[in-house]
Amino acid sequence: xxxxxxxxxxxxxxxxxxxxxxxxxxxxxxxxxxxxxxxxxxxxxxxxxxxxxxxxxxxxxxxxxxxxxxxxxxxxxxxxxxxxxxxxxxxxxxxxxxxxxxxxxxxxxxxxxx
Amino acid sequence: xxxxxxxxxxxxxxxxxxxxxxxxxxxxxxxxxxxxxxxxxxxxxxxxxxxxxxxxxxxxxxxxxxxxxxxxxxxxxxxxxxxxxxxxxxxxxxxxxxxxxxxxxxxxxxxxxx
Numbered sequence: 001x002x003x004x005x006x007x008x009x010x011x012x013x014x015x016x017x018x019x020x021x022x023x024x025x026x027x028x029x030x031x032x033x034x035x036x037x038x039x040x041x042x043x044x045x046x047x048x049x050x051x052x053x054x055x056x057x058x059x060x061x062x063x064x065x066x067x068x069x070x071x072x073x074x075x076x077x078x079x080x081x082x083x084x085x086x087x088x089x090x091x092x093x094x095x096x097x098x099x100x101x102x103x104x105x106x107x108x109x110x111x112x113x114x
Numbered sequence: 115x116x117x118x119x120x121x122x123x124x125x126x127x128x129x130x131x132x133x134x135x136x137x138x139x140x141x142x143x144x145x146x147x148x149x150x151x152x153x154x155x156x157x158x159x160x161x162x163x164x165x166x167x168x169x170x171x172x173x174x175x176x177x178x179x180x181x182x183x184x185x186x187x188x189x190x191x192x193x194x195x196x197x198x199x200x201x202x203x204x205x206x207x208x209x210x211x212x213x214x215x216x217x218x219x220x221x222x223x224x225x226x227x228x
Contacts, residue, residue, distance in 0.1 A: 043205055043219030101216060102157070
C-alpha cells in the first residue's frame with residue numbers, strides 16, 4: 001500500500017508563474033515531511049522540510065504547507081524558473097521508526113516553459 | 115567534493131551473476147541508507163546502518179541481497195543471482211544521527227540485468 005501519494009505525475013507551468021505540487025499521506029504516525037528535487041542521472045537533493053507541529057515553512061521561492069487533518073501537504077514554487085524543471089518527490093518519516101527512514105511518493109515531473 | 119559517492123554509476127550484468135555496489139557517505143555521518151528506485155516510482159527504503167550496525171532491513175530485501183558497513187564508513191550492497199526484476203537505480207544516502215531527517219543522497223548506481 002502506498003503511504004505517500006503524489007497524484008499528479010506531471011505539471012507544466014509558464015516561467016514566472018506559481019507551481020503547486022501536492023502530496024497526500026495515509027500514515028498518521030508520520031511527523032516530518034520533506035521535498036526532494038531530482039535531475040536526470042543525479043540523486044535526489046533536499047529542498048525543504050516541515051515538522052508536523054507547523055503548518056507552513058518558507059525558504060526563498062519555496063513554501064511547504066501542511067494540513068494535518070487532511071493528511072495533505074503542498075509545495076509552492078514562486079516564481080517558477082526554467083531551472084526548476086525536474087522531478088519532485090514528497091517524503092515522510094515517523095519519529096518512532098528506526099533510523100527515521102523516508103517513505104517517498106511517486107514523484108511529479110515539473111516542466112517550466114520559458 | 116565531500117558529498118555521498120557511489121561506484122559504479124552504471125552496471126550491466128547477465129541474469130544469475132552477482133554484483134556489488136559501493137557507497138561512501140559524507141565522512142562525519144554515522145547513518146547510511148540504501149534505497150531502490152524503479153522507473154516512474156519514488157525511492158523505496160531497503161536498509162540502514164548506524165555506524166557498523168545494520169539496524170533495519172525492508173521486506174523488499176530478499177535473501178539474495180546483503181549489505182555491509184564493516185568499519186562504519188563505506189558500505190557495500192551485494193546482489194547474488196541477479197534477476198531481471200532487480201534492474202533499478204540503487205541510491206545511497208547518509209546523515210548524522212543528530213539531524214532529524216534530511217538525508218543526503220549519492221548519484222546512484224543504475225543496474226541493468228539482461
